[in-house]
Amino acid sequence: RVVMTVAAQTTGSTVRRDPVRVSQVELDQLRTNVRTLSTVGVVEPTLMNLRGRDPRMQGAIVSAGFLELLRARPLLGRVFTAADEAADAPLVILLSYDTWRRHFGGDSQIVGRTITIDPVLGPRVPTEYTVIGVMAESFQFPDPQTRVWTPTRLTPLGSRVPRGSMLARLADDASFAAAEAEILPLVRRIREGLRDNATASYELVGVQQELVRPVRPALIVVTVAVGFVLLLACVNVATLVLARTAARQREI
Numbered sequence: 001r002v003v004m005t006v007a008a009q010t011t012g013s014t015v016r017r018d019p020v021r022v023s024q025v026e027l028d029q030l031r032t033n034v035r036t037l038s039t040v041g042v043v044e045p046t047l048m049n050l051r052g053r054d055p056r057m058q059g060a061i062v063s064a065g066f067l068e069l070l071r072a073r074p075l076l077g078r079v080f081t082a083a084d085e086a087a088d089a090p091l092v093i094l095l096s097y098d099t100w101r102r103h104f105g106g107d108s109q110i111v112g113r114t115i116t117i118d119p120v121l122g123p124r125v126p127t128e129y130t131v132i133g134v135m136a137e138s139f140q141f142p143d144p145q146t147r148v149w150t151p152t153r154l155t156p157l158g159s160r161v162p163r164g165s166m167l168a169r170l171a172d173d174a175s176f177a178a179a180e181a182e183i184l185p186l187v188r189r190i191r192e193g194l195r196d197n198a199t200a201s202y203e204l205v206g207v208q209q210e211l212v213r214p215v216r217p218a219l220i221v222v223t224v225a226v227g228f229v230l231l232l233a234c235v236n237v238a239t240l241v242l243a244r245t246a247a248r249q250r251e252i
Contacts, residue, residue: 001170002069002207003179005187007200019165020202024085024152026190027063027166036174036182041066042152042164043142047120050148053103056120057147061164064151069169070141076100077111077133084151093117093129094149097137110134117148167207180204 005020022030022042030040041063048059067079075097084092093115095104104110113131118124129150140146152164170179184202191200 002167003170003176003204004165004167004207005183006203006205007191008203009200020187020191021163022166022190023163024063027152029190030166030168030183030186031065033186034168034182036171036179037168038171039065039069040166040168041069042166044152044164045142045146048148049118049120050099050103051116051118051126054099054147057099058143058145059148059150060142060146061152062149063164066167067149069167070139072139072141073136074133075136076108077131079133080149080151085153087153089153091127091129092132092151095131095134096139096147097135099147100134176204 006017007020009016009018021044024042027040027042030037034040043063043066044061046059046061048057049055050057062080064080064082064085072079074094077094079094080092083089095110100106100110104113107113110131111133114128115131116126116128118126135149168179168183170176183204187202
């Protein structure tokens, strides 16, 4: 039930597929106008420097509804809310289970503690964040290397508007076809001003389906190979059984 939109661009015989990236303002437009989705969120990978502990760790900027979308629950503390996205809201951060154990010794009182983050990308301005929670050990999104999460923030007009890949969860009473018919025209309208919009084709796809797409041919080959090995094993066992049966008949 978790879906994403992708933009496909064809160049000669090559088809390039990229997640559709939206700004916080565009995300709010989708949240307001779409009825077939129960939750819409964005995620944007980034690099951070956890001062004095990890000079280059992978993080992710996510919208307030993103963790709800994935049905993720924290081990300690809370997840992001819409209030955390306000431009003047206090800066908050979520730690992965591994970061909490490795760099903070599994301190059960970590919630409310202030840590200093130095951005690796963009201006190198040290920033203090308040830890609001620790995610469960099983939560590893968008990948196992992600160590921390921070919320997206509404930016003042005129400043650079960050974008992130959009993910959503279908409403319980919505079909995939209905969501596709409602969302894709909105996405195209949102992206009207972009140079590649006229030549792009948009698709709504299941996240799991899209994540395994690059490795699907390899998975098929592995599956066939395993099946072939099992077939050989069955043939060998059958041959042994027949040989023993023939031997027993000669003894009798």
